[in-house]
Amino acid sequence: MHVPSTVAARLPIGSDMDLTWIRQHVRQAAAELGFGLVQQTKLVTAASELARNTLVHGGGGHMECTPVARGRIHGLRLVFTDSGPGIPDTELALSDGYTSGGGLGMGLGGARRLVHEFTLDSRPGEGTTVTITAWASGPPYPRRAL
Amino acid sequence: MRVPEHETEAQWSPSREVGDFLRRFREQIAQRWADATLFRTVFTVSRDEAVEACKVVIDALSVVAASERIEDIEAPGFAVVREQLGRMSASHVRMGRTPAQIANEVAALRVPVTELLAAESRDLPTERVQRTTLALTVLMGTLRLAVMETTLTEGEELIDRQRQQLLEFATPVIKLWDGIVAVPLIGTLDSARSQVVMESLLEAVVAQQARFAILDITGVPTVDTLVAQHLMKTVAAARLMGAECIVSGIRPAIAQTIVHLGIDLGSVVTRATLADALAFTLQRQGTGAAVGVSAEVDPT
Numbered sequence: 001m002h003v004p005s006t007v008a009a010r011l012p013i014g015s016d017m018d019l020t021w022i023r024q025h026v027r028q029a030a031a032e033l034g035f036g037l038v039q040q041t042k043l044v045t046a047a048s049e050l051a052r053n054t055l056v057h058g059g060g061g062h063m064e065c066t067p068v069a070r071g072r073i074h075g076l077r078l079v080f081t082d083s084g085p086g087i088p089d090t091e092l093a094l095s096d097g098y099t100s101g102g103g104l105g106m107g108l109g110g111a112r113r114l115v116h117e118f119t120l121d122s123r124p125g126e127g128t129t130v131t132i133t134a135w136a137s138g139p140p141y142p143r144r145a146l
Numbered sequence: 147m148r149v150p151e152h153e154t155e156a157q158w159s160p161s162r163e164v165g166d167f168l169r170r171f172r173e174q175i176a177q178r179w180a181d182a183t184l185f186r187t188v189f190t191v192s193r194d195e196a197v198e199a200c201k202v203v204i205d206a207l208s209v210v211a212a213s214e215r216i217e218d219i220e221a222p223g224f225a226v227v228r229e230q231l232g233r234m235s236a237s238h239v240r241m242g243r244t245p246a247q248i249a250n251e252v253a254a255l256r257v258p259v260t261e262l263l264a265a266e267s268r269d270l271p272t273e274r275v276q277r278t279t280l281a282l283t284v285l286m287g288t289l290r291l292a293v294m295e296t297t298l299t300e301g302e303e304l305i306d307r308q309r310q311q312l313l314e315f316a317t318p319v320i321k322l323w324d325g326i327v328a329v330p331l332i333g334t335l336d337s338a339r340s341q342v343v344m345e346s347l348l349e350a351v352v353a354q355q356a357r358f359a360i361l362d363i364t365g366v367p368t369v370d371t372l373v374a375q376h377l378m379k380t381v382a383a384a385r386l387m388g389a390e391c392i393v394s395g396i397r398p399a400i401a402q403t404i405v406h407l408g409i410d411l412g413s414v415v416t417r418a419t420l421a422d423a424l425a426f427t428l429q430r431q432g433t434g435a436a437v438g439v440s441a442e443v444d445p446t
Binding site: 019 | 372374375400407409
């Protein structure tokens with residue numbers, strides 16, 4: 001399958017308007033890579049959660065969007081980077097119901113459940129990087145237990 | 147290279163010379179500019195007004211030149227230019243002109259002044275004339291930038307105003323039946339939008355004496371935790387006012403996403419479509435009415 005060049009992008013996260021832009025870009029990119037409607041919605045929702053975390057907790061940053069492929073299966077990798085205060089306890093932050101900002105406390109853990117691969121890299125004072133990958137039709141290898 | 151007027155060379159500067167030139171030939175330049183497209187199309191009624199507007203701009207430019215900040219778009223003198231030309235370019239934009247057209251019209255102001263400068267400085271040394279002309283060109287370039295900046299800011303303000311209007315118009319509250327109101331939500335449900343939705347819904351609950359309120363999210367592309375939280379808050383607020391809230395329009399993809407996210411919507415009545423939600427409320431209302439009737443009949 002031909003991968004359109006519009007998929008790869010680096011988008012800023014600095015305002016609510018940027019979140020709208022990110023959702024639209026991710027939805028379009030996923031559709032172009034052949035994601036089904038459910039996979040699209042899941043990935044867009046995860047992107048929305050993580051982009052909002054970048055904005056609200058990280059004080060803004062950016063998202064990098066890269067198409068990936070393993071064999072014939074296409075996927076989309078999204079990297080959210082901020083240089084905010086970082087997360088002191090990543091396990092606690094990932095647990096459902098824990099919130100530091102008045103939300104539902106489901107965003108980070110929920111985003112992890114919505115995608116196939118999820119890595120959270122954060123050091124206090126040095127910012128946070130969250131990398132997620134979703135595949136158009138299930139991961140092309142056995143899924144590691146979360 | 148020949149250096150003229152040794153004693154004043156230390157003080158001589160091309161931009162001050164430009165400022166001096168603009169002051170001396172203020173009237174002539176204003177007369178020429180008043181016929182330029184940029185001014186002529188705005189001041190259609192009176193040419194004198196156009197000349198006055200030109201003079202304001204020329205005075206401001208000569209202040210900028212005198213302060214030797216001809217390349218600095220932030221120079222104090224440009225504030226006046228911004229105000230004057232900003233108003234003009236705003237009316238240009240309203241007339242449907244593109245920023246590129248406005249940029250060209252501002253660029254067209256340069257030729258009359260440089261021609262006048264060339265004609266008036268025939269007797270001066272060539273090198274000095276060249277440097278003065280260059281400074282004047284730079285100043286006109288900065289003027290063009292200042293006008294473009296103003297034009298674009300005007301565009302941003304327009305977008306902001308339209309966004310405000312969208313906030314109000316995109317959330318109509320519809321009366322579906324006696325005591326049943328519905329809000330079809332469309333587009334992104336951010337904090338500002340959901341605040342407007344909640345307010346207009348609660349107002350409608352009071353105004354229509356509604357017992358049921360339906361929030362239809364068919365047109366909401368993404369339901370993440372923030373949107374879910376907003377929905378739950380709206381439902382809770384409506385409940386406090388005595389109205390039962392139903393969330394309808396939950397598509398299959400959205401339903402699966404909500405489950406994966408781990409959001410518990412158990413406390414909220416949900417339906418797949420608006421029709422289902424209406425049927426549900428009518429049924430509930432029907433039994434309520436029946437109970438009311440039987441209560442009246444019973445005492446016999």
